[in-house]
Amino acid sequence: MKITYSIAALTVVILTTGSMITSCMDSKTKVNDVTINASEAKEKYEEDKQAYLEDIKKYKKQMDAELESNKKHISELKADKIAQGKASYREKIEALDQENARMENKINQYQDHGSEKWKSFKAEFSRDMDSLEKSVKDFTIKNNK
Secondary structure, eight states, X not given: OHHHHHHHHHHHHHHHHHHHHHXXXXXXXXXXXXXXXXXXXXXXXXXXXXXXXHHHHHHHHHHHHHXXXXXXXXXXXXXXXXXXXXXXXXXXXXXXXHHHHHHHHHHHHOOOOXXXXXXXXXXXXXXXXXXXXXXXXXXXXXXXX
């Protein structure tokens, strides 16, 4: 009877030890997997951040060109309307000029606040820019008649 209990106890010890060793190996594998996943996540984060910063740079450059074009067009409107003796347009032209300057300031003052805020800023800025460009074109068409 003692032998049966000893064999049973030995079996329990062997199974428990085997289970612990296997569990430790699984933990090491899990740690390695987590380390690899963390490295991949960090690499993906760096790639995404680089793409985001490039997008900011590219967009700012594009908007600077459009704002400069607006500025030139508004200056031409000022000179043309004043030369034609249409000083009454000065207030409207000045409002367009101020809005263009506000937009220039807004894009130049933008700080890196993360990609979600950038997406929101970019959408709002694009909408405002489209509105400004439409106003300049509408004023030109309406007042060249």
